[in-house]
Amino acid sequence: MFNLPSLVSLSLDGNQFVGEIGEFKSNSLEYLDLGYNKLQGSIPRSISRFVNLTSLSLSSNNLSIMLELEMFSKLKNLVLLDFSNNNLVSINSNVTYTLPKLTSLNLSSCNISEFPIFLRTATTIELLDLSKNKIYGQVPRWLGEVGMDSLYFLDLRYNLLQGLFPTLSFLSLEYLFVSNNKLTGEIPSLICNASSLYVLDLSHNNLSGVVPKCLVHSNVLSVLDLRMNSLHGTIPVTFSKGNNFRNINLNGNQLEGPLPQALANCRNLEVLDLGSNKINGTFPYWLEGLLNLRVLVIRSNKFQGRIGSSKTKFPFPNLRILDISNNEFNGPLPIKYFKYLKAMINVDEGEVAWKYMGDGFYQDSLNVMMKGLYIELVRIQTIFTTIDFSNNSFSGEMPKIIGRLKSLKGLNFSHNNLIGYIPPSFGNLSNLEWLDLSFNKLTGEIPRQLVDLPWLEVLKLSHNQLIGHIPSGKQFNTFDNDSYTENKGLCGFPLSRTCNNLEPKKPPPVTLQQEDNLGPENGFSWQAISMGYGCGVIFGMLMGYFMFKIGKPKWIVRMVNLE
Structure with a gap:
């Protein structure tokens, strides 16, 4: 050819x-x-x-x-x-x-x-x-001096670049990827010249300093990915109205202070990941009205207080990933949020598993707790849904309405102060793959409805006060002892404590009044009872012997006849 x-x-x-x-x-x-x-x-x-x-x-x-x-x-x-x-x-x-x-x-x-x-x-x-x-070492200076004024896409991800952030010509740049290197220093102020910048990914480096205000003030920038660096200070509050942000990821830095309410201006926002920082304040209820928000991660910060009643009629209608774990939230679980998480209620049959979140050259990625392990999702399936409220101080009972979230793949309420029964409605979570309710104060039996969950791979119910027979069959036959430890009232497979050979019931304990009547001051003691019991046995044996030798004593016969 x-x-x-x-x-x-x-x-x-x-x-x-x-x-x-x-x-x-x-x-x-x-x-x-x-x-x-x-x-x-x-x-x-x-x-x-x-x-x-x-x-x-x-x-x-x-x-x-x-x-x-x-x-x-x-x-x-x-x-x-x-x-x-x-x-x-x-x-x-x-x-x-x-x-x-x-x-x-x-x-x-x-x-x-x-x-x-x-x-x-x-x-x-x-x-x-x-x-x-x-590629090792510093980015050569000539790369920014060769007159690349037409360069709109630069990808240097996953190399061994070191030293300060490179001095580049940002005039025409629209896509800049320098993640997963070993760059140090601050984000240069020259980046503010990048008026056309659409995607900025500087994640997984060792950058220090603060988040430049000009970046959050942009009306062009769609993706701001600065996670896993050493940035400090507060998140700038200058998110302007009409901005174009779709993904903001600041996970794994040292940011502190309150969350700016100006984030509510990000009407196109789909992913907000602020996990593993030092951000404080109450739950950001002002984000409820972001209609496109699919991912909200604020785990491992210093948020605190109750999650009060919703301020919006239909909060978080498209939210699929909600992770508020490892904070200091308390009070009851927010029932209204579970009631209106529309994107988690039913599986959209029009969506397919190979669709991923992101657009253009940038695919959204996320660290998420799955089946007991933190896993990096290099790409996020659009049908992936999970809720993680673990390691807080939530109290009260789990709402039955959670059973409506049929597209949910993971649910983690572990390490809280929840009480009451496990709702049988959890048996409706037909797509659930992992359920962690460990380290709470749950009571009652394990609902048999959970046996019918076809995809359930990990079940953690340890360290509660559950009782009764562990359900058997299907997925439940694959769980080991770790799923149920420290529930003294549970029995059956896989525990060694069987339900059909339980210890016999002990006699009711002696009442306090009976114990008082048996005290030595009333002329009785256990020693006296033992002595009397022994003497009575000896006396009976002697009387039997005399009756056998001499016949029936007349005085005993008379006593019997009188009775």
């Missing part, structure tokens, strides 16, 4: 081709896509024949690619170059070459350890992806 004289476009991507790429003899090809196959070896040097080539994609193969001067210096018309998910070797040389029309370069997951030098002359680059490599 590479010899067809008039072939202009060839796309064989997404197949199972193996072996090496053959030599090229034609020079008419303008578009070549061999991505997502199982090709090996190297790129033939004859690729330099394709002087009219504008787009070249060899991504996701097993190729060993050399970006050599001899091969690529003649491809002056190249606009797109995608070698991602291969093994790049010899990317730099003493002589650089220019690709004057190159606008898109993807070298993600190519096992490279340095920035390609030829980028110093690539002044037309618009999209640059060097993510998931082993």
Whole structure:
């Protein structure tokens, strides 16, 4: 096919081709896509024949690619170059070459350890992806000086970058990803020049300082992901009306102070993750009216007090993930919230499991407690729903209305002060995969309705005051002792305490009045009773002996006849 004289476009991507790429003899090809196959070896040097080539994609193969001067210096018309998910070797040389029309370069997951030098002359680059490599050290200063005023997408995620935050030209940047590196220092004030910035992901570094006010004041920024850094201070209160925020993730910093009520201005907000900080105050009821909010995580902070009655008629209508664990909330569980969590009530049959939250180049991700372990969801399924109120001081009974949340996959009320029975309505939670009610003061029996939950994989009811026979059958046959420990009234499998061989009931204890009458001051004691019992036995035996030897004593016969 590479010899067809008039072939202009060839796309064989997404197949199972193996072996090496053959030599090229034609020079008419303008578009070549061999991505997502199982090709090996190297790129033939004859690729330099394709002087009219504008787009070249060899991504996701097993190729060993050399970006050599001899091969690529003649491809002056190249606009797109995608070698991602291969093994790049010899990317730099003493002589650089220019690709004057190159606008898109993807070298993600190519096992490279340095920035390609030829980028110093690539002044037309618009999209640059060097993510998931082993690039070590500081971001070179020339990357911000090469006149990349047209650069709108820069991805440096998952490398080994160190030092201060790079000085870049932010004039045209719309997408900036520098997460999962080892950058230090403060977020530079120059980032305020990025008036077109749409997604900013600086997560999983060691950045310090405060959150720049200009970022939350933006009307363009949609994703602000600064989680897992060392930022301190308070969250800026300058969220303007009409802003475009869809995801705000500040998890895992050292932010403190109250939560700004200006967050209510983020009418497009879908994800708000402020977990693992030092934020204080009461429950943010002013977020109830955010109609698009799907994820609310404020766990491991210093929130406190009761969650009072709702201020909104239909609060949190699209909320799917609610995590307020590890705070100091108290009082009864908020019944109205459970009543109107519309997105958790029924599974939307129109949604499918492979749909994920996010848009464009950014996929929402989240750390969540699942089945007793904190797990990072690299992507969040749109049908994923969970409630975590654990490690607070909630009291009272669990509302029966929770049984309406049929799309719920996880429910955690552990480590609180809840009392009363486990509602049988929990048997309606047909999608439930884990249920943790441990470390409370629950009483009564385990509802048999829970046996019919088809997906229940983890059940934790330990450290309560439950009684009766543990239900058996289906999923319940898979749970071990840890699910039920420290419930002295429970019996049956898997516990060693069986229900059909219970200890016999002990006689009722002696009353306090009886104990008083048996006291030594009334002429009775246990010692005296024992002595009397012994003497009576001996006297009876003697009387029997005399009756046997001499016949019936007349005085005893007379006593019997009188009676």
